Amino acid sequence: MGFKSNARKRRDESAASVDSKKSEEEYIGQVKCDVAGCNNWADKKVGGRKLAFDRAADVWGESGLSRDSRRITVCKSCYRAWKKAKKDEPTEWS
Numbered sequence: 001m002g003f004k005s006n007a008r009k010r011r012d013e014s015a016a017s018v019d020s021k022k023s024e025e026e027y028i029g030q031v032k033c034d035v036a037g038c039n040n041w042a043d044k045k046v047g048g049r050k051l052a053f054d055r056a057a058d059v060w061g062e063s064g065l066s067r068d069s070r071r072i073t074v075c076k077s078c079y080r081a082w083k084k085a086k087k088d089e090p091t092e093w094s
């Protein structure tokens with residue numbers, strides 16, 4: 001008798017703790033920022049932007065990018081830093 005109620009209680013706790021608790025503390029996105037060493041989310045929802053690899057490499061260098069594809073995704077704050085660094089150049093991304 002005691003065993004049964006214990007088991008049920010434990011299952012309820014683990015089911016509840018998975019997503020409801022965590023989303024309050026930090027946003028769980030799907031896309032990570034591709035700047036090396038940056039662990040921010042780069043989902044569109046939170047201000048993430050896509051950049052051509054070459055243009056991003058102008059600012060961070062190829063070794064400063066954790067993904068080697070033609071388009072990379074950066075978080076909001078990295079995008080700001082990139083924009084700042086590129087301020088002098090005409091904006092030509094599409």
Ligand SMILES: [Zn+2]
Pocket residue numbers: 033034035038039040074075076077078079
């Ligand atoms: Zn970033």
